[in-house]
Amino acid sequence: MSEADPIVFVVEDERLVRAALERLVRAAGLAVRAFASAQDFLRMERPDAPGCLVLDVRLPGMSGMDLQQELIRTGDELPIVFVTGHGDIPMTVRAVKSGAVEFLTKPFSDQVLLRAIEQGIEKHRAARGRQQEALALRRLYDSLTPREREVFSLVTSGLLNKQIAGQLGTSEKTIKVHRGQVMHKMRAMSFADLVRMAEKLGIRSSLPSPD
Amino acid sequence: MRSALARWALAPALVGLASGIDRLLGVYDIRRPTPEILLVAIVVTVWYGGAGPGLLAATLSILSLAYFFLPPSDSFAIPRPDLLYFLSFVFFALLTDWFSSVRRRTERALALARDELEIKVAERTAELEGRNQTLQLEIAERKRVAEDLRRSEAYLAQAQRLSHTGSWAWNTSSGKVTLSEEALRIYGLTPTEAHSAPDALFREVSLEDRTHLESRVNSAIRERRDFEADYRILLPDGGVRYLHSVGRAVTNGSGDVAELIGTTMDVTDRRLAEQGLQEAKSQLAHVARVQAMGELMASIAHEINQPLAAVVTNANACTRLLAGKALDLGELQGAVGDIAEAGTRAGEVIARIRAFVRKAPPAPIRLDLNMVVQEVLNLTRSELERHKVSVSCELESGLPEVQGDRVELQQVVLNLVMNSIEAMMPDTGRPRLLVIRSQTDENGSVEITLRDSGVGLPAETADHIFEAFFTTKPDGMGLGLAISRSIIEAHGGRLWALPSDGRPGAAFRFTLPPCGMESV
Numbered sequence: 223m224s225e226a227d228p229i230v231f232v233v234e235d236e237r238l239v240r241a242a243l244e245r246l247v248r249a250a251g252l253a254v255r256a257f258a259s260a261q262d263f264l265r266m267e268r269p270d271a272p273g274c275l276v277l278d279v280r281l282p283g284m285s286g287m288d289l290q291q292e293l294i295r296t297g298d299e300l301p302i303v304f305v306t307g308h309g310d311i312p313m314t315v316r317a318v319k320s321g322a323v324e325f326l327t328k329p330f331s332d333q334v335l336l337r338a339i340e341q342g343i344e345k346h347r348a349a350r351g352r353q354q355e356a357l358a359l360r361r362l363y364d365s366l367t368p369r370e371r372e373v374f375s376l377v378t379s380g381l382l383n384k385q386i387a388g389q390l391g392t393s394e395k396t397i398k399v400h401r402g403q404v405m406h407k408m409r410a411m412s413f414a415d416l417v418r419m420a421e422k423l424g425i426r427s428s429l430p431s432p433d
Numbered sequence: 434m435r436s437a438l439a440r441w442a443l444a445p446a447l448v449g450l451a452s453g454i455d456r457l458l459g460v461y462d463i464r465r466p467t468p469e470i471l472l473v474a475i476v477v478t479v480w481y482g483g484a485g486p487g488l489l490a491a492t493l494s495i496l497s498l499a500y501f502f503l504p505p506s507d508s509f510a511i512p513r514p515d516l517l518y519f520l521s522f523v524f525f526a527l528l529t530d531w532f533s534s535v536r537r538r539t540e541r542a543l544a545l546a547r548d549e550l551e552i553k554v555a556e557r558t559a560e561l562e563g564r565n566q567t568l569q570l571e572i573a574e575r576k577r578v579a580e581d582l583r584r585s586e587a588y589l590a591q592a593q594r595l596s597h598t599g600s601w602a603w604n605t606s607s608g609k610v611t612l613s614e615e616a617l618r619i620y621g622l623t624p625t626e627a628h629s630a631p632d633a634l635f636r637e638v639s640l641e642d643r644t645h646l647e648s649r650v651n652s653a654i655r656e657r658r659d660f661e662a663d664y665r666i667l668l669p670d671g672g673v674r675y676l677h678s679v680g681r682a683v684t685n686g687s688g689d690v691a692e693l694i695g696t697t698m699d700v701t702d703r704r705l706a707e708q709g710l711q712e713a714k715s716q717l718a719h720v721a722r723v724q725a726m727g728e729l730m731a732s733i734a735h736e737i738n739q740p741l742a743a744v745v746t747n748a749n750a751c752t753r754l755l756a757g758k759a760l761d762l763g764e765l766q767g768a769v770g771d772i773a774e775a776g777t778r779a780g781e782v783i784a785r786i787r788a789f790v791r792k793a794p795p796a797p798i799r800l801d802l803n804m805v806v807q808e809v810l811n812l813t814r815s816e817l818e819r820h821k822v823s824v825s826c827e828l829e830s831g832l833p834e835v836q837g838d839r840v841e842l843q844q845v846v847l848n849l850v851m852n853s854i855e856a857m858m859p860d861t862g863r864p865r866l867l868v869i870r871s872q873t874d875e876n877g878s879v880e881i882t883l884r885d886s887g888v889g890l891p892a893e894t895a896d897h898i899f900e901a902f903f904t905t906k907p908d909g910m911g912l913g914l915a916i917s918r919s920i921i922e923a924h925g926g927r928l929w930a931l932p933s934d935g936r937p938g939a940a941f942r943f944t945l946p947p948c949g950m951e952s953v
Binding site: 236239242243248250282305306307308327329330331 | 736739747750
């Protein structure tokens with residue numbers, strides 16, 4: 223499917239810097255939306271598009287670091303490029319450890335900033351791709367019957383058909399049929415494919431799950 | 434004679450004795466009766482017994498004559514031939530008595546007069562001796578007083594020399610000036626010069642101070658009161674002497690000012706020391722300002738980097754826009770305008786810091802303390818944001834202006850703000866809030882109060898915080914509050930820590946007198 227155009231978000235309280243960042247990003251051919259505070263940013267309804275957040279560390283009220291933690295808490299994977307007027311090493315380390323793409327000290331080179339923004343967008347795109355893939359996989363998995371799910375789990379944990387039949391109290395032949403159904407419904411090309419899917423879905427139990 | 438009885442008894446006794454003797458002489462017929470012996474008895478009686486007993490003796494003698502001496506014997510009868518004799522005896526007896534009495538009285542009066550004279554002489558002698566003694570004492574006392582006076586004058590001269598204080602008297606009508614030795618030395622005059630020149634006291638006064646001194650002296654004379662003046666005199670060697678004079682207008686009987694008397698102290702050494710101290714203080718304040726700027730380094734870097742980032746980013750955007758196919762003139766115009774604005778902003782930040790750390794002697798001007806507070810908040814805005822301190826300003830509008838040096842007063846406010854930020858660094862669970870209030874107090878002074886929500890002042894440190902080199906900070910010099918207090922006091926105000934009254938955090942307040950009320 224075709225993806226929406228990426229958007230760069232800028233959160234910077236200093237009017238002149240905010241306007242300059244907007245201009246630079248626009249001149250680089252990217253869509254941009256700027257905010258004066260973290261709260262304003264959080265209030266916005268986010269379009270479904272890949273993006274990157276250019277975030278000032280020091281902001282009135284909620285700081286840039288606080289906003290980063292808030293995004294992590296809500297599972298938002300929007301990549302962050304930090305910019306600061308005066309950054310110390312502990313602050314940089316903390317930001318990068320928490321997943322920031324880049325930590326830039328003002329005044330910064332436009333190339334470095336734009337490269338970081340590109341990186342961020344790519345990262346987000348990949349994350350969004352992974353998310354979409356997982357979503358699709360989850361939809362396929364949801365189409366399985368409870369019995370098929372049991373078989374899926376046991377098969378991918380490495381048990382033989384006979385063992386599974388013993389555990390579930392049914393015949394080996396029935397298990398073979400279920401297994402074929404699972405492969406078909408999950409659109410798996412091979413058994414190895416099925417195992418990878420199980421990993422992505424987080425199905426790793428060697429014992430029958432209660433449901 | 435002792436008693437009256439003895440005196441009266443003398444008369445009969447002597448007359449009896451005389452009669453007896455005569456009778457005895459007659460009995461033995463030694464000689465013919467001589468009644469004149471009775472006159473002797475009268476004389477003796479008068480002499481020792483007095484006039485009364487004398488008269489008694491005369492009477493008894495007459496009776497004795499009639500009875501014993503004249504025939505017929507042992508009878509009072511007087512024969513005719515003897516009558517003349519008898520009468521002449523009576524006459525003589527009475528004459529003798531009277532004469533003796535008069536003599537005796539005279540003698541007595543004489544004796545009495547002599548006695549009185551002697552007493553008087555004794556009295557006068559004693560009196561003279563007493564006066565002589567008093568005179569001697571007086572002479573001794575005068576000698577002592579003269580000696581004391583001489584010594585006291587010597588002490589005074591010594592004291593004047595030691596304290597560099599000379600005394601003088603100026604007769605305002607004759608213009609005659611009398612100067613003590615030390616005063617002559619201070620004014621650099623010889624006694625002749627002082628006497629001949631009526632304006633000796635003013636002659637060497639520096640031109641800048643002369644009007645001021647003369648107006649003080651003149652108003653003291655006009656209003657008949659004391660005066661005090663500080664002024665400088667120029668020495669022949671080109672040096673300057675700083676003097677402090679106090680004087681009093683002395684009025685004569687008719688109430689006119691006759692004389693001005695006073696003292697002049699040479700305060701040159703003290704004044705020079707004060708100037709040196711002032712310079713040292715100002716240098717110290719400068720060092721403290723530079724240090725405060727050092728502490729603000731991170732914030733200053735941030736404040737300068739912000740506009741720089743805007744400049745660089747806008748310039749980069751322009752480059753990209755210019756390289757593009759279609760020129761967006763609106764976007765370019767916006768970018769260039771912002772570049773100019775950001776450049777100006779960066780310049781302002783630097784100018785503010787330069788003004789703050791400039792090294793110049795204090796220059797008092799009229800200023801609004803609210804402005805001073807605002808300027809400091811501009812300087813520390815970034816620092817406050819960095820430490821998430823919110824500031825609440827309750828500044829009274831229309832405050833009276835104060836007289837002061839802008840930078841020094843900024844320094845005081847900055848110091849208090851920085852201390853508050855530091856006090857709020859540890860996590861107390863309370864929001865970090867700095868309240869700055871300005872108002873006019875009941876005396877019309879301008880009052881600035883800073884209250885933070887930090888850790889507060891422990892009682893044991895509260896007493897010492899204004900002492901130099903006392904610090905609770907690991908890298909502090911302990912001069913901030915000491916310098917702040919000395920700045921405020923030099924401006925005629927006060928700086929102190931408010932008691933906590935159970936509220937969290939610390940509060941500091943300073944007051945400054947409004948313009949026109951500051952002490953000179």
